Amino acid sequence: MNKPIYVTQPSLAPLEEVNEYLRQIWESGIMTHNGPLMQRLEKEVSEYEGVPDTICLANGTCAMQLAIRALDLEGEIITTPFTFIATANVIAWERCTPVFVDIDPDTWNIDPDKIEDAISDKTVAVLPVHVFSAPCDVARIQQIAGEHGLKVIYDAAHAMCVKLNGKSIMSYGDVSCTSFHATKLFNTCEGGACFTENKELASRIRKMRFFGFDEMKEIVDDGINAKMTEIAAGLGLANLRYLDEVRKKRRDKYEFYRSLLDSCGFISFQKYDPEEYNYSYMPILFDSEERLLCKLEQLANAKIYPRRYFYPSLNNIELFSHPKLPVANAVAKRIACLPLYNKLSDSSIRTICSVLLENG
Ligand SMILES: *Cc1c(COP(=O)(O)O)cnc(C)c1O
Numbered sequence: 001m002n003k004p005i006y007v008t009q010p011s012l013a014p015l016e017e018v019n020e021y022l023r024q025i026w027e028s029g030i031m032t033h034n035g036p037l038m039q040r041l042e043k044e045v046s047e048y049e050g051v052p053d054t055i056c057l058a059n060g061t062c063a064m065q066l067a068i069r070a071l072d073l074e075g076e077i078i079t080t081p082f083t084f085i086a087t088a089n090v091i092a093w094e095r096c097t098p099v100f101v102d103i104d105p106d107t108w109n110i111d112p113d114k115i116e117d118a119i120s121d122k123t124v125a126v127l128p129v130h131v132f133s134a135p136c137d138v139a140r141i142q143q144i145a146g147e148h149g150l151k152v153i154y155d156a157a158h159a160m161c162v163k164l165n166g167k168s169i170m171s172y173g174d175v176s177c178t179s180f181h182a183t184k185l186f187n188t189c190e191g192g193a194c195f196t197e198n199k200e201l202a203s204r205i206r207k208m209r210f211f212g213f214d215e216m217k218e219i220v221d222d223g224i225n226a227k228m229t230e231i232a233a234g235l236g237l238a239n240l241r242y243l244d245e246v247r248k249k250r251r252d253k254y255e256f257y258r259s260l261l262d263s264c265g266f267i268s269f270q271k272y273d274p275e276e277y278n279y280s281y282m283p284i285l286f287d288s289e290e291r292l293l294c295k296l297e298q299l300a301n302a303k304i305y306p307r308r309y310f311y312p313s314l315n316n317i318e319l320f321s322h323p324k325l326p327v328a329n330a331v332a333k334r335i336a337c338l339p340l341y342n343k344l345s346d347s348s349i350r351t352i353c354s355v356l357l358e359n360g
Contacts, residue, residue: 002302002303003303004304004305005303005305005348007307007337008183008340009343009344010182010183010187010341011186011239011342012187013235013239013241018234020238021037021234021237022234024036025037025231030230032228032229032230033210034210035230035233036230037234037237038056038228038232038233040233040237041056041188041233041236041237041240042055042056042193044240045193045240048240048243049161049195050167050168051168051197053197053199053202054195055193055194055195055205056191057192057209057226057228058191058192058209058225058229059190059192060155060157060177060180060191061089061090061179062192062226063226064090064155065090066205066208066226067153067175067194068094069208070175070208071151071174071175073096073124075123076096076097076099077123077125078125078126078127078150079091079101079126079128079129080129080131081103081316081325082108082129082131082313082331083155084309085314086155087155087314088314091127092320096125097122098314098320100315100323100328101115101118101323101325103325104327106271107136107270107271108131108270108283109128109129109130109131109134109135109136109137110126110128112137112144115144124151125150125152126141126144126150126151126152126153128141128152129156129157129158130154130158131158131270132158132280132283133162133278133281134270134271134276135159135164135276138169138173142172152174153174153175153176153177154170154173154176154177155177156170156176156177156195157179157184158184158281160178160243160280161185161243162276162278163275169276170195175194175195175201175205176195177192177193177195178192178193178195179191180192180193180232180236185243185247185278186236186240186246187236188232188233188235189235191232191236207220207221208221208224208226209223209225210223210226210227211224247278247279250280250340253279253282253340253349254340256346256349257282257338257340257349257353260349260350260353261284261356264357265287266286266288266291267284267285267287268284268285269283269284269285270285279340281309281337281340282337282338283336285331286336289334291334292333292335292336295356296308298355298358298359299355304351306336308337309336310335311333311335313328313329315328315329339352
């Protein structure tokens with residue numbers, strides 16, 4: 001019997017290389033609290049991304065929570081419904097109100113024209129997502145935010161390694177937040193980071209992640225425990241060395257899928273610029289939800305398990321308000337992410353595509 005194929009598998013450095021970091025931790029006895037490995041990871045990620053400062057955190061969700069807190073936001077935050085639940089959760093958890101606006105039908109990112117229509121006297125910020133790593137229209141978003149005095153926080157959970165106009169995507173907005181979760185292109189098992197060029201803000205987030213202590217161990221601000229452990233940082237240091245290779249392999253596999261699926265009449269793809277994309281996902285858009293459900297069933301019969309990302313569009317979830325967002329509703333119903341990870345073989349990709357293409 002064939003082994004099942006799931007949507008993703010973590011990209012992991014060779015175990016010996018991770019062990020070397022574990023050995024250092026066992027030797028020093030330092031497991032957390034702004035430890036040497038986390039400091040080194042912050043430095044190396046900053047160099048890798050080409051940004052002045054990286055603040056490593058326990059996960060990507062708390063990165064966004066700390067960004068909202070550190071900017072003292074209270075009120076409405078405009079965001080996209082076509083995202084993982086965490087994007088909207090953090091807004092509500094921080095006692096702000098998520099206001100969903102519709103997405104662009106081609107890039108699947110927040111539609112800047114719709115942002116302006118949704119601004120009220122309670123709006124304090126915009127929280128767009130670079131969906132599947134395709135950059136948002138950052139210039140337009142910045143212009144709108146500037147005109148209305150809004151803060152911009154990017155959910156860049158999908159977007160490690162992406163450059164836009166020669167600059168890291170992480171350098172846009174007041175703060176960009178990313179995730180180093182096991183399923184992401186770059187992982188520390190659980191982990192995440194904030195990026196900001198605002199030194200004061202960076203320093204505030206650093207204090208907030210550590211109960212509000214400053215460098216002298218005095219309590220000077222609000223705080224919580226959002227620290228990254230040394231074990232996570234060690235795994236990150238080992239994995240970072242392979243990140244270029246990971247991205248390249250995913251790109252090859254993504255392009256191989258495209259060579260097999262491009263002529264299919266009922267599947268289309270996200271609009272992206274090949275040099276501004278990290279190929280961490282293989283999302284496909286079917287012409288109808290019926291077709292998607294039928295194909296998912298045929299694939300499951302072959303023990304292949306793509307995943308619907310992100311379904312349903314969050315404006316349909318009980319917890320939140322329910323504006324009518326026709327594009328997000330129509331797109332979210334018809335997208336599935338096909339398996340994509342470094343060890344996925346070409347023959348598996350061929351099998352997946354032949355199931356997709358057979359019987360129309
Ligand atoms: C993964 C993800 C998050 C959450 O990151 P965690 O590290 O799991 O907390 C937030 N937003 C998006 C779009 C994600 O894909």
